[in-house]
Amino acid sequence: ILSLQNEQNVVEKYLETNNISKVVLESQQKAVDDIRSKVIDFRDQLREFFSNDLTKMSEDPSEEELIALQNTQEAAFEAMSLMAYYLNSQVDGNYIFGGGKDGQKPVDFPYTTLEEFQAAFDGKILTYPTSYSASLSKMSSLAELTGGATLAQDFQTLTPKANWEFVHTPEDILQNQPETNVLKGSVGEFSNLKAGERMKIEGTGANDGFKIIESISADGATVTFKDTVADEVLDNTSPAQIRQSLDTGTITAQSNAGDVINEFTVDTAANPLKINATNNTLTAQNAHTFDTVKAGQNITINGEVYYVKDVSNNGKTLTFSGDIPAQADLTGTVDFATRSDTRGFITDSLKGSELQTGDIAFYAKDNTMKAAVKGAFSSYKTGDTLIMQGADGNDRMYIVKSVSADGRTVAFDDSTPVAENMTIANGKGITIGKSYPVGATIDMSKTSGAHNGKYTVVGVSGDGKTLQVKTEDFPEYGDTVTYAAANVETDGYYEGGYLKTTYRVSENSAFSNDVTAASAAFEKLFRAMGEIAQGNLLDADNPESAYARVSDALDLVDSALNANSKEKNGDITSIQYSVISKLDLVKTTIDSQTASKESLTTYIDNMTKVDKTEAVTYLLQAKQDLEVSYSVLSAINQLSLLNYL
Structure with a gap:
């Protein structure tokens, strides 16, 4: 039971x-x-x-x-x-x-x-958001990591190709001609200016200042203003220029160095440091100077960030990918610090290695990156923004177009092409950072309220330090504003x-x-x-x-x-x-388990819910039958041929 x-x-x-x-x-x-x-x-x-x-x-x-x-x-x-x-x-x-x-x-x-x-x-x-990654990526860059942010509006600048001619035509009531104020130039010269927006004119004799564009001719050669201009002709030797803000701006992290991993100093009086600009190397006189530095690390030298793609076996030489320090800066006591990969607007990273990636190859014709190890790139999604370091001529920002089913091959968007073919054995010295997807919505906060709000990401700098976003509200024409604190995080629909x-x-x-x-x-x-x-x-x-x-x-x-x-x-x-x-499956299982439960209930009931009087009667009858059986068995056991005779 x-x-x-x-x-x-x-x-x-x-x-x-x-x-x-x-x-x-x-x-x-x-x-x-x-x-x-x-x-x-x-x-x-x-x-x-x-x-x-x-x-x-x-x-x-x-x-x-x-x-x-x-x-x-x-x-x-x-x-x-x-x-x-x-x-x-x-x-x-x-x-x-x-x-x-x-x-x-x-x-x-x-x-x-x-x-x-x-x-x-x-x-x-x-x-x-315009991609899977832009919709669903969860990323954040806290003020402690960015060190604050500098904001600036993007703008375009035009200078005279040949001659510029400002022409003011007064209203002619008799001829029913309205007043016009125009700037004439070469065909197509003003095609990229936006009608209805203002522009800033500088370096002229009589027309400096802000003016609102009323229209631009179909051939891009003439700008008509809503504001009054003075007659003036300028040639291409003139310092005159036109600047007009675009509908994009930049958010630049004040710091592009991650958290400190290890710090050390080198006294160049006792241990001179030498730059080889041809080989992109920094060599110390003493062996083991750079034993604590690893290939694939970011390092600050006197506060400036550099990327180390290799370290010599004797610890004397660092090989850089990208920028290198200037020899003039390597005098006296030089401060070194290895840094984490999470920095600026880079929120995650993948290191090349024999086990993680195997060989990493870049193919310019196919615009792809391939790893020898299956699944090396399976975490990447369409629309991801990757920041490549340690690949020399291929160090830049890439947008993921697709990832193969086996996770070995990443195809990049046509707008971010691979520059040259190369294969890096065991992926040594390669770091692939991950930044905010192009098309993602980000929410910026802690800017004293002035520029808090949502922005659409349209680009990321090659070093991951700067986001380009859609905006019309950042400081214009080269002006900037810097906030000591700025938080940035993605703002998608999924929580x-x-x-x-x-x-x-x-x-x-x-x-x-x-x-x-x-x-x-x-x-x-x-x-x-x-x-x-x-x-x-x-x-x-x-x-x-x-x-x-x-x-x-x-x-x-x-x-x-x-x-x-x-x-x-x-x-x-x-x-x-x-x-x-x-x-x-669940319904079928429920039906089966319901039937099983009913059967078990019947079995248990048959064993526990019996009539006691009937059971005793059956027991006594069974006892009597058993006693008769024993008597018969005893009589049979006593039978023998002798007794029979």
Whole structure:
């Protein structure tokens, strides 16, 4: 009885947890089904909108077309809101798409109206993330690491190619001619200036100062101003220049040195140091001077950061990749300090080694980097920004385009090409830093409030010290502002975890559920809908952009819906199949365990719930039968041939 009762208790516990698992999977199934249905409706509406001439619409939209635009963007926003609602579903107090992280909604979507969303993502200065990495990377650079930050607005500068002629034409009432103020130059010379913006003129005799551009001629040779100019002709020997701010700026970390690992000094009077600029080396007179330095480390020499790609066996010589110290700076007592790789806006790093990567090869033709060890680069995702050190001519910033299934090959975006072919044995001296993805939204804080806020990353410097962001508010024309403290961190939609949930349905059967709100299919959908819902979809200054944005969004939606993705959980159909198959397993197991429980209950009841009177009667009858059997057996045992005779 005890054995059967123990078995019954085990079955009941499995049934209890399996019924909870069933509710979780049914909730996931309903959420995914409803998301799919809403997305299909949105795709149909987006395809209808895409059938218009979007370039023409951008240049001069009709009232009807503006209504179609509004309806399409509302549909995108509603689909995003519905996805956020379902992906934040809870069962028994736990977020079922949260990746094991409790107490925190996995999807951060605080917007209640399209207008709120567009106020945040205007589609011009702050744009919705443009890659998987930009959407989901979790990175931060605290003030203690950056040492503060310097902000500056980017700008373009023009000087006369040939002659510049400022012309003021007064109003002529009789001829019905309005006043005009223009600057004439060469064809195409002013094409990159922006109408409606101001520019700064310097180095002229009578026209220095700020002026607002009213228009630029189609051939880029003439600028018409809203402000008055004085007649003046300047040639290409003139110091005259025009400067106009761009819609990007830079955030530069005050410090590009990581935490100190080890410090030492060298007295050059007793141990002279010599630079060889040809070989990029620094050699000490005494052996073992640099024994504490390792290949692949950043090092500060008198406060300046350098990268060591190799150290001689006798500890006398450092070989640098990139900049080298000046000989004039290596006099007296020289301070050295090895530093961590996490510095500036580099948040993580990978070291080349025999075990980690094996040989690392760069191929200019294919624009790829390959490792000998399988899985060496599996942690990288499309859109990641990598900072290469120790690869000499290939030291720069790269954007990941794709990573092979075996994790050995990284293909880079065409905008960040590999400069030269090379192979580095065992990856010695290579450090691959990771920085903020291009297209990511970052949140900057601690700038005394003046420049706190969200920015879109559009570039990262080759040393990882500077982020280029979309902005119109940084100090202009070479002016800067420096803050003693500045925190920078990514601001994506996903706040959940990345743990798989393992369900043990019986003693011999279990499965894992790794579907989260960060699954690739959901990320694609958020990105596609964000691309449409954000502002500035119809841009008169860039009329071709609408076609590109809608086309990209449709491609993402198709990729997220159709069962052809090579990514894990890369499409809704695969997620549906995965959830349904697990749900079927749980339901089948529950049916089997319910039947088993009922059988065990019957067995136990048959043994414990009997009529005592009937049982005693049967016992006495059995006792009497047993006594008769013993009597007969005794008589038989006494039989022999002699007695018989």
